[in-house]
Each structure stands twice: as structure tokens, then as C-alpha cells.
Amino acid sequence: MLNSIVFKLGLSMVLLFLVVLFPMGYVLNAFLTNFYQQKAIDHLNDQTNKVISVIETSPERDLKNNLAVALKMADHKAVIYDASRRLSAISDFADDTAGVLQDQDWALLNSGTPVFKEWNAGNKSYRLVARPFYLRETFSGAVLIMSPVDEIQGTLAYIRSILLLAGLGAILMIFGFTNILVPQLSSPLLAMEKATRQIAKGNLDIKLNEQSQDELGSLARAINDLVADLKRIQDSRREFFANIAHELRTPLTYIEGYVKLLAETRESEEQRRVIPILVDETKRLKGLVDDLFELAQLEEGKIALTLEWVDLSEIIETSIEKVKLYAANKGITIRLTEEDVPILLLDGNRIQQVLINLLDNAIRYTNQGMITVNLKSIPEFIAVKIEDTGIGIPEEELPFIFERFHRVEKSRSRNYGGTGLGLAIVKKLVEIQGGQIEVASQLDVGTSFTLKFPKPAEERIK
Incomplete structure (x- = not known):
């Protein structure tokens, strides 16, 4: 204030x-x-x-x-x-x-x-x-x-009382004048401040009022021009990634098939050494292209959701079961704590995809300790919190972890695998279902991701 x-x-x-x-x-x-x-x-x-x-x-x-x-x-x-x-x-x-x-x-x-x-x-x-x-x-x-x-x-006291009343009236008038004029003068600046914050978050559906012919109007026109340029760049980038992903999927499928065929017919020692590397790298490249293609479809709104009333507790248990072996191989235990929560209107398969991705990341970046999954009801929302005891994320990196291809400590992250697109896909999948995702982390202590989904209207009234 x-x-x-x-x-x-x-x-x-x-x-x-x-x-x-x-x-x-x-x-x-x-x-x-x-x-x-x-x-x-x-x-x-x-x-x-x-x-x-x-x-x-x-x-x-x-x-x-x-x-x-x-x-x-x-x-x-x-x-x-x-x-x-x-x-x-x-x-x-x-x-x-x-x-x-x-x-x-x-x-x-x-x-x-x-x-x-x-x-x-x-x-x-x-x-x-x-x-x-x-x-x-x-x-x-x-x-x-x-x-x-x-x-x-x-006589002077009377005149002074008149001056005092006139002064008080003038002060009240300036306060009233200020309350009317100042918001009118500052409202364009406040609107621009809100607009730039939305632009920083990636919302480019912004249009500022350009009617004013002064410096504020010129600034509004400059921001609108900037938004238009950013939108063109964003659309071109999305189209580029979508086209690249689409065009690479077919040849990669052929390459994967031929590499597998070579793996079955290998004869020399050199082939036995090189072909498994080709198989792994082909799988990795195909996974990257598939993730890129899925993210492009999400951003273009081409992903069709199959919404149904689902039990979030059941989806969490299924997701944990699928990654339990991976966690056990690293000596990591997964603990689930849950409350009774209402069923939600979600795409069960997509939510499971989100949970498995977050659990997989938690296991990958945790060398020892445990992972805790907590399902609970909070005001207005049903929350799922996945917390690990892993290596953590530097504070300065947290604002960028949901961006495509963003890697925390690039050289180290490559040792852990991943395409750099998983969290970007997770965020999109959560948001298109009306949810929110939050992250908190501390180096060498651990990281937590919290998913929030709005309660059904009848539950919020209770």
C-alpha cells in the first residue's frame, strides 16, 4: 500500500x-x-x-x-x-x-x-x-x-476562524480531488503493470487502451506492439516445434526398427559394443521427439481430454505401484498419507501421467531417503503433495523449471537423463484440467511439488 x-x-x-x-x-x-x-x-x-x-x-x-x-x-x-x-x-x-x-x-x-x-x-x-x-x-x-x-x-478571532474553516474545507477538497484524480492518472500505469506481469507469465492475449495521445498512450502502443511481436514469435516457435516433431517421428520410427534388426543380427565384437549404444540413443531421441510433439499439441489445444469422475486416491496408489520397483532398486521407500476426499472430474490417464512423471523425477534426483505422497483436503482445493529428500533445486532456478528444455545445472542434469520437457508437459496437463502446480525446494534437503484441483461446487459450500 x-x-x-x-x-x-x-x-x-x-x-x-x-x-x-x-x-x-x-x-x-x-x-x-x-x-x-x-x-x-x-x-x-x-x-x-x-x-x-x-x-x-x-x-x-x-x-x-x-x-x-x-x-x-x-x-x-x-x-x-x-x-x-x-x-x-x-x-x-x-x-x-x-x-x-x-x-x-x-x-x-x-x-x-x-x-x-x-x-x-x-x-x-x-x-x-x-x-x-x-x-x-x-x-x-x-x-x-x-x-x-x-x-x-x-474581530481577528472571527477572521481566523473563517480562515481555519476555509483551510479545512480546502484540505477536504484536495483529499477528494486526490481520490478522484490520482486513480485516473495512475490507472493506465497500473493497467500496464498488470499487463507486463501477465506477459511475463506467458499470457499474450493482452490489449492496452491506446486512446491517450500523451506519453502514456505512446507507452501503451509500444507494449501492444511488443505483445504482438512476442505472439508472432511464440506462434512461429510452436509451429516450428510441432512441424519438427511431426517430421522426425516417422524417420525415427524407421531408424529404431532398423537398429533393433541390427541388434538381432550382430556378429562382430564391434557391432556388439556399438549397437546397444545406438538402441539407447535412438530410444532417447524418440522419447524427446514424442515429448516435444505432445507439448506442441498441448500448447495448440489439440489434446482431447476424457473427463470422468475419478477417485484421486486410487490413481495415486496405481502410480506409486508403477514406480515402486524403480524406487526399490535405489533403496528409496515411498510413503502415502491420505485423507478422505471427494471424487473429481478429471482425465484419469493424464493425471496418472503427471503423477508418474513427478514420482520418476523424485526418484531420479534422490540418492537416499524417502518420498512422501500426501493427499489432503484444503479450503477450496484437493491437494496432492509429492516431497522427496533429494539434491534439491537452487532458489534462482525455481522460476524457470517449468520452461521447455530448462535444465538445473546443465552438466549434472544430463547425468540424470530426461528430456527437459517433462515438467513443461506436467504443468500444461494440470492447467488444462483447471488445476495448479507449485514447487518448493532447498538444496541438499529436498523438493516438493504440490498439485491443487478445485473441489466440486457442492463440496466448497460445506
Whole structure:
């Protein structure tokens, strides 16, 4: 799952989006915070200037009344100080503001410099602006207006909650988008991966979609062309082997007959030495051609099966009986363990051919020890396992042992005989009857072949 291209593409898109989203959210939050804080200061500045304008333009006799009017113009806490730092007026909703302006603040105001600061009163925080005002061009006091920081923080908290909800919505959207888009982007690659695995297994009935005009479409066309070439090569090879096998069978039959005739009429010492070799090699060559001919027919689907309900236990016992003498001559015992299993719809003769071939191989490659044949019922299948204590097969050779003419350790294998086609025929015979064959091996420990045949439908329900 973690190594799948769908997961990697999806994770890459989500991470890319988050890398963009979080810095953008941080910058936007900082911008809005600065914007609203500056806006609050500007608003306090505007109100302070309005109050100062009323004070500075009012006639002296109306100043006291105009101070009250000026304070009503402020929608925040407002205080007016005279030149001696005494309270001249305070808005109705202003609390005690003693200690708001420190000596250094008043010195700045006295010099004509506005004061911007935050002030904490109990558990409340305020942002304030204080500006000096002048009557007849003489410093006459200061106007102070302050607003609770909570108002701005509340606004910012609301904006942040909107940003957070928008971010969560965007993340959910990218996850949904990823779940839809990534499978669509990766599905052609996954289809190609499955197709190449099937090609590697020898299944050339593969056709990929070539409609896309991008690189994926070009790759699909290349794979389809490769499959078509492989299929032509495979068909030509099958036809070649079939023709060779067919053409060689007749002359080999004649040669075998003449060699046997010579064996009956041999006279000289040289003939008595050479003719048995010719007989053995002729038999070996004829066996090779017969195997090749049978494999060609299997691959072309020309082998007719005689399917009938058979007792697999009985077929196994018959097969063991036929190879028992060969095993006994090598000092090898064959042990059969079996369970009660249902009858199966198979070609009995072909299954016996498979079993004898596997038993013959087990005996041939086992120098001492025993061969165990186990018949048992497993979920969905009836399994036959043939296990020996022979020389074993190297792990790197296991994927190829069912290929025609493949020999494990070629020089050694020739000493054991065989055509190199037996296991290829076994695999075909098992598969055309709906079965499977598996192999496991360890050098100098032994080899096991397991045949699996599907149970009848009524047995699988139980």
C-alpha cells in the first residue's frame, strides 16, 4: 500500500498543497492582523482629530459646552486634559483613567508628539491615542481616546476562524480531488503493470487502451506492439516445434526398427559394443521427439481430454505401484498419507501421467531417503503433495523449471537423463484440467511439488 503509485502521487499532491496552504494562511493572518490593528489606530486618530478640531475652533466662552459636545463625538472612552495635566472633561462611559499617561508620555505631548500605546487596567487591555491641542498657538492640554483591545481581538478571532474553516474545507477538497484524480492518472500505469506481469507469465492475449495521445498512450502502443511481436514469435516457435516433431517421428520410427534388426543380427565384437549404444540413443531421441510433439499439441489445444469422475486416491496408489520397483532398486521407500476426499472430474490417464512423471523425477534426483505422497483436503482445493529428500533445486532456478528444455545445472542434469520437457508437459496437463502446480525446494534437503484441483461446487459450500 505504502509503495503503490496511487499512494505516492496522492501524498505528493496533498503535501504540495499543504506546503502552499500553510505559508499562505500564515501570511494572510499576519496581513489581516496588521491591517485591522492599523485600522483601529487610524480610527482612534480620526476621532482624536475631530475632538481637537472642535476644541481649537470653539470660542473661549463656549469652550466648556463644546468640550461636552466634542466628547459625545467619540464612540470610545475619551478624556480631555488641560495644560496642567488635570481632567477637564471625561466621557460618560469612561472609567477612572488615573495613571494612563506617564510622565514620559506627558513630556512627549508637551513637545507636540502624539502618544500611541497599550494600557492594562485590571483584566482589560486598551489601545489608546493621545494628541496635544493648542489654543492661540499655546499648548493647552491633550485629548486621549482609547478602545478595548478585545474588540479587535474578537474581530481577528472571527477572521481566523473563517480562515481555519476555509483551510479545512480546502484540505477536504484536495483529499477528494486526490481520490478522484490520482486513480485516473495512475490507472493506465497500473493497467500496464498488470499487463507486463501477465506477459511475463506467458499470457499474450493482452490489449492496452491506446486512446491517450500523451506519453502514456505512446507507452501503451509500444507494449501492444511488443505483445504482438512476442505472439508472432511464440506462434512461429510452436509451429516450428510441432512441424519438427511431426517430421522426425516417422524417420525415427524407421531408424529404431532398423537398429533393433541390427541388434538381432550382430556378429562382430564391434557391432556388439556399438549397437546397444545406438538402441539407447535412438530410444532417447524418440522419447524427446514424442515429448516435444505432445507439448506442441498441448500448447495448440489439440489434446482431447476424457473427463470422468475419478477417485484421486486410487490413481495415486496405481502410480506409486508403477514406480515402486524403480524406487526399490535405489533403496528409496515411498510413503502415502491420505485423507478422505471427494471424487473429481478429471482425465484419469493424464493425471496418472503427471503423477508418474513427478514420482520418476523424485526418484531420479534422490540418492537416499524417502518420498512422501500426501493427499489432503484444503479450503477450496484437493491437494496432492509429492516431497522427496533429494539434491534439491537452487532458489534462482525455481522460476524457470517449468520452461521447455530448462535444465538445473546443465552438466549434472544430463547425468540424470530426461528430456527437459517433462515438467513443461506436467504443468500444461494440470492447467488444462483447471488445476495448479507449485514447487518448493532447498538444496541438499529436498523438493516438493504440490498439485491443487478445485473441489466440486457442492463440496466448497460445506
